[in-house]
Amino acid sequence: MQRGQSYADFLQKKLDTHGYHYTVNNQGTSGATTKDAVASLPTILRIRPEIVVVEFGGNDGLRGLPLEQTRRNLDQVLTTLEGAHIKLLLAGITLPPNYGPDYIHSFDQVFRDVAAKHHAAFIPMIYKDLIHVPDTIQQDGIHPTAKGSNILADTMLAGLKPLLHK
Numbered sequence: 001m002q003r004g005q006s007y008a009d010f011l012q013k014k015l016d017t018h019g020y021h022y023t024v025n026n027q028g029t030s031g032a033t034t035k036d037a038v039a040s041l042p043t044i045l046r047i048r049p050e051i052v053v054v055e056f057g058g059n060d061g062l063r064g065l066p067l068e069q070t071r072r073n074l075d076q077v078l079t080t081l082e083g084a085h086i087k088l089l090l091a092g093i094t095l096p097p098n099y100g101p102d103y104i105h106s107f108d109q110v111f112r113d114v115a116a117k118h119h120a121a122f123i124p125m126i127y128k129d130l131i132h133v134p135d136t137i138q139q140d141g142i143h144p145t146a147k148g149s150n151i152l153a154d155t156m157l158a159g160l161k162p163l164l165h166k
Contacts, residue, residue: 005149007156027043028055033065035069037073054090054091061107088121090122092126127144130155133148
């Protein structure tokens with residue numbers, strides 16, 4: 001996407017519009033797994049954020065990585081961030097139907113379990129508000145378009161509001 005069209009860009013605009021004084025620092029990388037999230041923890045901690053949106057795991061599922069590995073990695077990320085007194089929003093995602101209902105259910109449960117264990121703010125499915133809206137997903141069938149990113153930013157803002165202060 002072009003500069004200014006990611007959900008992080010739209011989220012920054014929405015925070016500013018609503019009078020929240022936060023700076024969105026997007027540390028996400030396309031294709032990253034929860035293993036990459038663990039590896040990025042030192043960088044995140046150096047930034048000293050007040051809030052972190054943990055939005056990893058989709059690529060683990062798409063690659064068919066063991067669910068226990070995803071669970072351990074997410075748990076390690078949330079444990080480390082909690083230990084640094086950082087507020088958390090865990091953003092879950094699901095998988096395409098061709099992965100089968102049993103695997104999808106087990107995959108989705110990983111996010112629910114980790115969020116419950118850590119008492120984290122939680123969005124079970126970040127695409128919930130855009131999935132049936134035309135022109136919100138790119139041709140790859142996975143990533144949002146600019147229109148989808150704008151909707152996704154609304155979803156994220158709703159999940160973040162309990163953690164924010166003006």
